[in-house]
Amino acid sequence: MDNIARMKTRTFVLILTSCLTSLTIASLLPFEEIQLQQQDLSSLSPEEASLVSSPELSSITNSKVGDCKVFPGDADWPSENSWDVLNRTVGGALIKTVPLAASCYEGAYYDKTQCDFITQNWQDSSIHVSHPSSVLSPLYQGNTCLPPSLLNATSCTLGGYPTYVLNSTTVSQIQAGVNFARNTGIRLVIKNTGHDFSGKSGGAGALSIWTHNLNAIEYIPVYEDDALGYNGPTFRGGSGVLARDLYEAADAQGMIVVGGEGQDVGVLGGYVLGGGHSPLSSIYGLASDQVLSMSIVLANGSFVTTSSTSHPELFWALRGGGGSTFGVVTSVTVRAYPTLPTTTARFSFTAQTIEKFMTGVKAYWDLFIKLADAGTYSYFFIIPGAIPTFIMLGFVAPNQTTTQVQSLLQPWFSILTSQNITFLQPPNITTYTSTAQALLSTFPTETLQPDGLIGSRLFPRSALTPSSPLANATWEAWSDSINKGVVIGFNFRAPNIHNLTTSVLPAWRDSVFHCIQGSAPWVPGREKEVREEFDGRMERWKAVLGDEVTGSYMGESSPEEVGWQESFWGSNYGRLVEVKKDVDPGDVFWALEAVGSEGWSVKTGAVIPDGDGRLCRI
Numbered sequence: 001m002d003n004i005a006r007m008k009t010r011t012f013v014l015i016l017t018s019c020l021t022s023l024t025i026a027s028l029l030p031f032e033e034i035q036l037q038q039q040d041l042s043s044l045s046p047e048e049a050s051l052v053s054s055p056e057l058s059s060i061t062n063s064k065v066g067d068c069k070v071f072p073g074d075a076d077w078p079s080e081n082s083w084d085v086l087n088r089t090v091g092g093a094l095i096k097t098v099p100l101a102a103s104c105y106e107g108a109y110y111d112k113t114q115c116d117f118i119t120q121n122w123q124d125s126s127i128h129v130s131h132p133s134s135v136l137s138p139l140y141q142g143n144t145c146l147p148p149s150l151l152n153a154t155s156c157t158l159g160g161y162p163t164y165v166l167n168s169t170t171v172s173q174i175q176a177g178v179n180f181a182r183n184t185g186i187r188l189v190i191k192n193t194g195h196d197f198s199g200k201s202g203g204a205g206a207l208s209i210w211t212h213n214l215n216a217i218e219y220i221p222v223y224e225d226d227a228l229g230y231n232g233p234t235f236r237g238g239s240g241v242l243a244r245d246l247y248e249a250a251d252a253q254g255m256i257v258v259g260g261e262g263q264d265v266g267v268l269g270g271y272v273l274g275g276g277h278s279p280l281s282s283i284y285g286l287a288s289d290q291v292l293s294m295s296i297v298l299a300n301g302s303f304v305t306t307s308s309t310s311h312p313e314l315f316w317a318l319r320g321g322g323g324s325t326f327g328v329v330t331s332v333t334v335r336a337y338p339t340l341p342t343t344t345a346r347f348s349f350t351a352q353t354i355e356k357f358m359t360g361v362k363a364y365w366d367l368f369i370k371l372a373d374a375g376t377y378s379y380f381f382i383i384p385g386a387i388p389t390f391i392m393l394g395f396v397a398p399n400q401t402t403t404q405v406q407s408l409l410q411p412w413f414s415i416l417t418s419q420n421i422t423f424l425q426p427p428n429i430t431t432y433t434s435t436a437q438a439l440l441s442t443f444p445t446e447t448l449q450p451d452g453l454i455g456s457r458l459f460p461r462s463a464l465t466p467s468s469p470l471a472n473a474t475w476e477a478w479s480d481s482i483n484k485g486v487v488i489g490f491n492f493r494a495p496n497i498h499n500l501t502t503s504v505l506p507a508w509r510d511s512v513f514h515c516i517q518g519s520a521p522w523v524p525g526r527e528k529e530v531r532e533e534f535d536g537r538m539e540r541w542k543a544v545l546g547d548e549v550t551g552s553y554m555g556e557s558s559p560e561e562v563g564w565q566e567s568f569w570g571s572n573y574g575r576l577v578e579v580k581k582d583v584d585p586g587d588v589f590w591a592l593e594a595v596g597s598e599g600w601s602v603k604t605g606a607v608i609p610d611g612d613g614r615l616c617r618i
């Protein structure tokens with residue numbers, strides 16, 4: 001499907017509030033006005049009401065906190081009638097999980113046509129994004145229901161998928177779902193698009209709050225926040241809004257917002273909660289830096305709006321502290337900027353020898369600081385092969401002309417020429433009149449994560465200053481990974497241009513390069529050697545940076561990051577844990593490597609944390 005066709009498959013509501021001169025935090029999106037009330041419980045018996053009620057509404061709510069979350073098959077697992085009480089309270093929006101590929105297997109869901117479609121499109125993110133429980137990293141779900149053509153799959157079970165999904169379209173439904181999980185002691189997870197690398201948008205035996213249909217978008221031409229010193233245009237969107245939707249809505253107003261390159265990414269969900277990098281980051285900073293308010297359903301079922309003046313400590317935590325930790329975010333208000341003419345470039349190359357290839361890559365590496373400081377962003381792959389292939393998926397230069405981009409890239413291209421490197425795909429340098437059109441036309445649509453381990457590192461400016469001893473050592477450590485697994489690089493900076501105090505990893509501010517690497521394929525029987533070889537490469541990247549302030553971007557990171565607290569949040573971690581304890585003392589929300597998650601783990605039989613097992617206290 002091309003981008004236009006995809007867009008048409010999803011309708012979003014654009015609400016225009018241009019009649020208002022200014023708007024502040026008080027107002028809500030229409031779906032947020034629908035909150036759980038006493039009268040919603042009036043048809044239930046007191047015992048039934050205690051399943052879905054919160055302390056705010058009733059003094060008779062239960063709150064169950066055991067050593068393990070209640071699991072299917074346990075005596076305490078909610079009865080059919082209890083689930084029905086929840087379903088009635090949420091107006092029939094409760095779905096029993098049926099894995100996406102269930103149509104390929106014998107039984108009630110068998111459907112050959114559907115199976116063929118799923119099999120052919122399995123790599124395409126959109127079928128997973130629009131499904132209530134499917135995720136983009138099936139390895140971290142346990143690979144328990146793949147199309148049979150993959151990995152010789154022969155059966156379909158729930159594995160790390162949740163047991164039930166709440167297809168939420170109102171705040172009231174989310175409150176009922178959170179209350180139900182807390183009151184019955186079952187596991188609660190949140191799925192938006194399912195992009196999470198580590199399976200954090202799923203979990204065995206869980207009730208999942210699905211936020212995908214919270215997709216309203218509102219344009220607010222003038223929004224004032226004196227404490228943050230902002231007075232300008234904003235967009236407020238439901239937390240299910242996709243990058244593509246927000247870009248289109250902004251473009252219609254001659255605006256652009258800070259969002260990811262991935263068009264299916266949930267830019268007002270997990271992405272913005274964890275930091276969020278963008279083709280606009282070199283000029284405007286991270287996505288978290290753009291947030292003016294966030295509304296959220298908390299663990300006790302209360303619904304609050306956070307901003308610089310309302311619940312400021314939680315507001316601080318939500319701007320970088322990560323998803324699935326403090327509550328279910330329902331909407332986010334972000335700064336908007338006038339659209340800019342934007343030039344993008346795409347190309348690919350390989351070389352006659354590995355030495356020439358490395359010289360070609362080094363010429364680019366030496367330009368990282370200069371390119372980031374010029375306000376550009378790039379996203380590239382280095383694919384292993386007899387000689388590796390370099391693919392520039394998108395070099396983006398907001399506010400720059402074709403000529404400017406040619407001259408920025410010229411020092412690199414002249415070295416490619418000196419190495420007799422001819423492009424596989426010659427540079428396509430195109431200037432668009434709007435930033436949104438540049439992003440929507442340049443970046444490929446997303447695919448599933450490869451079946452393998454993944455890890456990432458941020459590289460500070462000091463490690464890339466050409467010809468310094470640290471830069472030389474860093475090049476040695478980094479380039480050693482080329483041709484051992486896929487290398488996925490992002491060259492940009494993320495300055496704190498608004499001088500904010502947020503909870504994002506401090507190392508972002510000095511970083512000019514974010515790099516992900518993958519292991520060799522995760523082949524049955526070879527796991528141990530694949531892991532050892534991969535861990536060695538990750539350790540080299542970490543070790544060479546020594547005492548430099550660095551870390552790893554939590555939104556694109558390893559599910560088995562050693563010292564993840566320090567890697568993902570640095571000096572902000574302690575304060576984040578305090579916020580977590582304050583708003584969710586009973587650990588209603590839990591995800592792998594999330595703030596304050598140390599006390600629990602999933603008891604899985606797998607050699608990787610695949611989410612397929614009971615969640616228990618350690």
Ligand SMILES: Cc1cc2nc3c(=O)[nH]c(=O)nc-3n(C[C@H](O)[C@H](O)[C@H](O)COP(=O)(O)OP(=O)(O)OC[C@H]3O[C@@H](n4cnc5c(N)ncnc54)[C@H](O)[C@@H]3O)c2cc1C
Binds near residue numbers: 136191264270
């Ligand atoms: C192909 C691809 C491209 C990507 N491109 C970029 C990019 O350009 N820039 C970038 O910074 N990152 C990028 N990412 C990483 C992406 O930002 C993270 O995976 C992010 O967490 C996705 O958020 P989501 O809500 O879309 O996904 P989900 O997997 O649904 O959610 C991610 C996490 O956030 C939690 N969560 C989701 N919604 C909410 C909510 N409303 N309230 C509370 N918790 C919530 C989930 O429980 C989960 O733990 C990309 C990832 C992939 C796979």
Ligand SMILES: *[C@@H]1O[C@H](CO)[C@@H](O)[C@H](O)[C@H]1NC(C)=O
Binds near residue numbers: 087091093095096
């Ligand atoms: C919830 O109710 C709706 C409408 O009555 C029904 O279609 C759906 O199957 C129910 N969900 C579950 C999990 O029973």
Ligand SMILES: *[C@@H]1O[C@H](CO)[C@@H](O)[C@H](O)[C@H]1NC(C)=O
Binds near residue numbers: 524
């Ligand atoms: C799938 O089965 C075929 C035939 O038995 C075998 O050759 C192949 O290695 C198997 N693939 C995987 C990934 O297990």
Ligand SMILES: *[C@@H]1O[C@H](CO)[C@@H](O)[C@H](O)[C@H]1NC(C)=O
Binds near residue numbers: 095167213
């Ligand atoms: C989720 O709810 C929306 C709104 O009611 C509905 O249009 C959609 O079909 C539902 N999706 C699923 C998978 O049930």
Ligand SMILES: *[C@@H]1O[C@H](CO)[C@@H](O)[C@H](O)[C@H]1NC(C)=O
Binds near residue numbers: 283399
């Ligand atoms: C874009 O470029 C113009 C002229 O080069 C400059 O005046 C303007 O400030 C730039 N805008 C941004 C947002 O950088």
Ligand SMILES: *[C@@H]1O[C@H](CO)[C@@H](O)[C@H](O)[C@H]1NC(C)=O
Binds near residue numbers: 418419420
């Ligand atoms: C490139 O090709 C030219 C002409 O064939 C040759 O003289 C030169 O040595 C080559 N350069 C490299 C770096 O291989």
Ligand SMILES: *[C@@H]1O[C@H](CO)[C@@H](O)[C@H](O)[C@H]1NC(C)=O
Binds near residue numbers: 428
């Ligand atoms: C360059 O990219 C643009 C946008 O995708 C496309 O329309 C154009 O055909 C491409 N040009 C070439 C020469 O491939």
Ligand SMILES: *[C@@H]1O[C@H](CO)[C@@H](O)[C@H](O)[C@H]1NC(C)=O
Binds near residue numbers: 469472
């Ligand atoms: C770094 O490496 C370059 C080229 O490999 C070399 O010329 C330079 O002397 C090295 N610098 C330091 C400080 O080691």
Ligand SMILES: *[C@@H]1O[C@H](CO)[C@@H](O)[C@H](O)[C@H]1NC(C)=O
Binds near residue numbers: 498499
């Ligand atoms: C941020 O702080 C720096 C240094 O103190 C200052 O130069 C800059 O003007 C400030 N920017 C904003 C937006 O306040």
Ligand SMILES: *[C@@H]1O[C@H](CO)[C@@H](O)[C@H](O)[C@H]1NC(C)=O
Binds near residue numbers: 056301
């Ligand atoms: C719900 O939790 C929040 C955050 O901890 C707290 O401020 C609020 O008072 C709680 N509400 C009730 C009714 O207990």
